[in-house]
Amino acid sequence: MLAHRLIDKALKTAQGAQATVQRAESTKVSFENDKLKFVKSTQRTTINVKVVVNGKIGSSHTSDECDADGVVARALEAAAFGSPAHFEFPGPSDGRPVRVYDEAVLGVTREAMVQIGREMMTVVKDYNPDILVSAGINKGVRQTEFANSSGAAYQTQSTSFGVGVHGQWVRGTDILLAGHAFGWKKRDVDYGAIADRAVALFRMAQDTASIETGTFPVIFSPEALEVLVLALRLGFNGKSVFLGASPLAEKLGQKIADARFSLTDDPLIDYASRSSRWDAEGVPRQVTPLIENGVVKNFLYDLDTAGRAGTRTTGHGVGCSPTNLVVKTGDTSWQDMVADTKTGLVVYDVLGLGQGNPISGEFSVNLQLAYKIEDGRIVGRVKDVMLAGNTYDALNNIVAVGDQAEWAGDSLLAPPIQISDLNVVAR
Amino acid sequence: MRQRLEEALRAANADYTEIRVEQVDSSWVHFKGRELDSVGSAKTSGGIVRALVRGGWGYAAFNDLDGLDNRVRQACESARLVGGVEQSRLAEVSPVVDRVSVALDEDFRHVPLSEKKTVIEEYNEIILGYHDKIETSHVAYSDRFRKVWFANSEGTFIEDERPDASLVLSATARDGDNVQQGFETVAGKAGFVIARGHHQKARAAARRAVDLLSAPPVAGGKYTVVINPKLAGVFAHEAFGHLSESDFLYENDRMKEIMVLGKRLGSDKLSIVDDGSIDGLRGTQKYDDEGVPTRKNELIKDGILVGRLHSRETAAKMGEHPTGNARAVGYRYEPIVRMTNTYIDSGDTPFEDMIRDIDLGLYALDMVGGQTAMEMFTFSAAYGYMIRNGEIAELVRDVVLTGNVFETMMHIDLVGDTLVFPPAGGGCGKGGQSPLPVGLGGPHVRILDVVVGGR
Numbered sequence: 103m104l105a106h107r108l109i110d111k112a113l114k115t116a117q118g119a120q121a122t123v124q125r126a127e128s129t130k131v132s133f134e135n136d137k138l139k140f141v142k143s144t145q146r147t148t149i150n151v152k153v154v155v156n157g158k159i160g161s162s163h164t165s166d167e168c169d170a171d172g173v174v175a176r177a178l179e180a181a182a183f184g185s186p187a188h189f190e191f192p193g194p195s196d197g198r199p200v201r202v203y204d205e206a207v208l209g210v211t212r213e214a215m216v217q218i219g220r221e222m223m224t225v226v227k228d229y230n231p232d233i234l235v236s237a238g239i240n241k242g243v244r245q246t247e248f249a250n251s252s253g254a255a256y257q258t259q260s261t262s263f264g265v266g267v268h269g270q271w272v273r274g275t276d277i278l279l280a281g282h283a284f285g286w287k288k289r290d291v292d293y294g295a296i297a298d299r300a301v302a303l304f305r306m307a308q309d310t311a312s313i314e315t316g317t318f319p320v321i322f323s324p325e326a327l328e329v330l331v332l333a334l335r336l337g338f339n340g341k342s343v344f345l346g347a348s349p350l351a352e353k354l355g356q357k358i359a360d361a362r363f364s365l366t367d368d369p370l371i372d373y374a375s376r377s378s379r380w381d382a383e384g385v386p387r388q389v390t391p392l393i394e395n396g397v398v399k400n401f402l403y404d405l406d407t408a409g410r411a412g413t414r415t416t417g418h419g420v421g422c423s424p425t426n427l428v429v430k431t432g433d434t435s436w437q438d439m440v441a442d443t444k445t446g447l448v449v450y451d452v453l454g455l456g457q458g459n460p461i462s463g464e465f466s467v468n469l470q471l472a473y474k475i476e477d478g479r480i481v482g483r484v485k486d487v488m489l490a491g492n493t494y495d496a497l498n499n500i501v502a503v504g505d506q507a508e509w510a511g512d513s514l515l516a517p518p519i520q521i522s523d524l525n526v527v528a529r
Numbered sequence: 530m531r532q533r534l535e536e537a538l539r540a541a542n543a544d545y546t547e548i549r550v551e552q553v554d555s556s557w558v559h560f561k562g563r564e565l566d567s568v569g570s571a572k573t574s575g576g577i578v579r580a581l582v583r584g585g586w587g588y589a590a591f592n593d594l595d596g597l598d599n600r601v602r603q604a605c606e607s608a609r610l611v612g613g614v615e616q617s618r619l620a621e622v623s624p625v626v627d628r629v630s631v632a633l634d635e636d637f638r639h640v641p642l643s644e645k646k647t648v649i650e651e652y653n654e655i656i657l658g659y660h661d662k663i664e665t666s667h668v669a670y671s672d673r674f675r676k677v678w679f680a681n682s683e684g685t686f687i688e689d690e691r692p693d694a695s696l697v698l699s700a701t702a703r704d705g706d707n708v709q710q711g712f713e714t715v716a717g718k719a720g721f722v723i724a725r726g727h728h729q730k731a732r733a734a735a736r737r738a739v740d741l742l743s744a745p746p747v748a749g750g751k752y753t754v755v756i757n758p759k760l761a762g763v764f765a766h767e768a769f770g771h772l773s774e775s776d777f778l779y780e781n782d783r784m785k786e787i788m789v790l791g792k793r794l795g796s797d798k799l800s801i802v803d804d805g806s807i808d809g810l811r812g813t814q815k816y817d818d819e820g821v822p823t824r825k826n827e828l829i830k831d832g833i834l835v836g837r838l839h840s841r842e843t844a845a846k847m848g849e850h851p852t853g854n855a856r857a858v859g860y861r862y863e864p865i866v867r868m869t870n871t872y873i874d875s876g877d878t879p880f881e882d883m884i885r886d887i888d889l890g891l892y893a894l895d896m897v898g899g900q901t902a903m904e905m906f907t908f909s910a911a912y913g914y915m916i917r918n919g920e921i922a923e924l925v926r927d928v929v930l931t932g933n934v935f936e937t938m939m940h941i942d943l944v945g946d947t948l949v950f951p952p953a954g955g956g957c958g959k960g961g962q963s964p965l966p967v968g969l970g971g972p973h974v975r976i977l978d979v980v981v982g983g984r
């Protein structure tokens with residue numbers, strides 16, 4: 103195994119070492135503007151080496167399997183004045199198995215991928231031929247070798263498969279963009295349902311509605327919930343907590359949200375796109391409750407940050423970032439949520455997320471795809487409207503939590519959530 | 530390398546084939562708080578083959594150079610699958626054989642990591658020691674030297690060198706739950722010298738973070754807004770520039786109607802230019818990633834749409850000339866239509882005359898992010914000042930500007946008299962190819978009736 107050879111080379115000088123070798127192949131089929139545009143194949147090699155010399159860390163990477171001497175030498179050079187290591191490389195550990203490989207993905211031909219794209223496009227075109235459609239179909243397979251100087255070693259194989267369809271509908275100077283996508287590690291993706299979802303979003307936007315500046319209740323669909331979740335992704339990062347950049351830094355054990363709000367990091371969901379048995383430091387993945395009934399439970403740590411903060415790694419190496427985030431479902435059906443709203447908004451997509459100072463929880467986004475509710479009914483799409491607020495205020499102003507969760511993007515499994523009294527700025 | 534690429538091209542069975550191979554040397558020094566977060570250097574290499582068969586594209590990207598002939602064959606097979614029904618063509622260009630090399634002041638490839646660390650650490654110390662409200666810092670230096678070989682089946686062979694170095698100085702201040710950031714960036718097609726001597730900027734970043742702690746969020750509403758040159762560059766790039774990228778127009782009849790040449794799109798004060806040939810700017814290259822020479826392209830002249838940006842494919846489709854704007858962020862990617870250095874051209878109004886007659890307005894500075902979806906844009910200024918009774922008043926935070934680009938361009942009523950290209954970092958993201966180094970510039974610009982998000 104190349105990873106072992108890299109470790110052996112490094113240990114001639116270093117006291118500790120870790121190596122990861124990844125080899126991946128992927129295929130992408132892309133439709134643009136109603137047409138098949140290209141088929142692309144990608145072969146990728148990534149080799150990462152981390153060493154500890156006299157208590158200091160150095161790292162490097164390369165794309166060339168013949169550059170074993172070079173990558174080790176560069177890591178050793180950096181370690182001469184690198185940051186102090188606050189950890190020891192972990193020994194072998196089995197972890198909990200999770201399914202990340204689906205043989206069926208390998209058998210999908212380029213022709214079959216083209217066919218999936220054509221079928222999704224047809225669904226949208228059948229609804230309205232004026233919508234200009236794009237679609238993408240991806241598949242991939244990856245082998246990972248990992249080893250460290252404490253005897254941990256594993257080899258894993260994972261697959262990925264994803265599809266998406268998006269449309270652009272221009273009426274006069276009005277341009278409407280909508281679509282839907284989903285990807286995970288399994289071949290089994292209901293692309294018909296994804297195309298149907300895209301069509302439903304266009305159908306609801308046939309009429310436009312206006313809303314005046316003011317405060318209104320807002321329903322975040324699972325796709326739009328990232329507006330609120332983004333600050334949590336950043337805020338639960340153990341490194342930000344340790345450095346004091348996270349507003350949650352001193353909130354462990356405190357209630358920061360409505361008791362109906364619970365959030366968990368779960369890397370052990372079979373076939374989910376961020377699932378894996380070990381993290382990039384060879385630490386077994388585990389389920390980590392972040393918020394339980396509104397109370398802060400844990401932060402996410404990798405080895406070095408945990409060492410600095412005097413705690414234990416949660417298997418989030420390297421970088422302390424979340425894997426799959428799961429928001430607990432509540433007890434309100436989608437229908438009731440809409441029906442119980444006198445005047446308000448449903449948001450599906452926003453523009454400008456993550457700008458400004460996202461870790462503070464502040465958001466100020468343009469509503470790219472949102473609908474107005476009047477007297478319990480969705481009456482049309484709203485345009486040129488901004489939504490502003492703060493995640494931490496919003497999570498204390500929850501009106502209702504939906505009773506069904508859906509995958510939004512690739513790494514958030516969440517129900518819709520309604521927030522009261524958000525600031526809406528209209529033109 | 531030339532011989533190797535030309536041999537591989539002979540293995541192709543396509544109407545057009547190109548191979549781009551790159552070797553990338555990079556290094557970085559990142560401080561987060563007191564300690565070094567990461568330091569190191571890396572070498573990667575790889576490439577991409579593009580093949581066109583009966584109007585269909587096949588691409589094959591790779592790290593492993595040994596299998597080049599196979600990758601050429603793979604791209605041709607994929608192209609064959611796409612070709613036939615769909616029709617992509619390339620505009621004619623003259624084949625070029627050239628070797629572009631750069632001479633850097635303090636070539637960063639020869640500066641030891643230890644020296645880079647020493648310089649960067651000084652900035653980090655300044656930020657952390659600035660004030661007791663400074664909670665943490667993020668000071669990140671990185672450099673990349675891309676050596677690019679490009680060959681196509683029309684006889685073009687180009688060897689190009691593309692250095693890029695950047696420094697981000699970021700301070701986080703905290704007062705209870707209130708967390709604010711201040712930052713400064715420097716970036717350019719330059720040697721390590723570009724990272725030296727920024728002690729003042731480090732102090733400025735720290736001071737801004739602390740000052741923003743006591744600044745109120747801007748009250749949402751409609752204002753007359755004066756944007757500074759950095760934001761003017763962001764506006765030229767984000768709000769308008771992406772609309773002039775022809776890959777978004779060429780197969781979209783309705784957008785073509787909106788973007789018809791000769792149409793008035795802005796007030797007569799507004800001129801916007803994209804120019805990939807300005808010496809020393811981040812978006813500058815002698816050739817784009819299809820081997821087409823870069824040049825000055827006027828997009829809006831006195832409010833009238835006069836030009837747009839092309840690859841060879843979009844130019845052929847629209848019956849116009851290639852403009853040298855086909856760019857790829859790295860060896861894994863096919864070139865797509867991208868901006869280079871984009872700016873609003875200078876006008877004739879001094880800054881003082883812009884704010885003199887504003888009773889209540891906003892002066893918005895620098896940027897922390899920008900995004901567009903067709904004609905809608907939002908961008909976030911790093912900070913702003915209210916303008917009251919013709920004078921700059923209190924500092925405000927959370928300044929997010931949004932609107933419809935066509936309406937906003939008509940609302941530009943004054944353009945400043947001094948064009949600057951701030952050496953800012955960051956880059957453009959499009960089609961998953963991010964961050965592409967681009968240049969941004971402009972004078973101060975005044976816009977009426979801008980929607981400002983806020984609470």
Ligand SMILES: [Zn+2]
Pocket residue numbers: 766767771956957958959
């Ligand atoms: Zn851009």
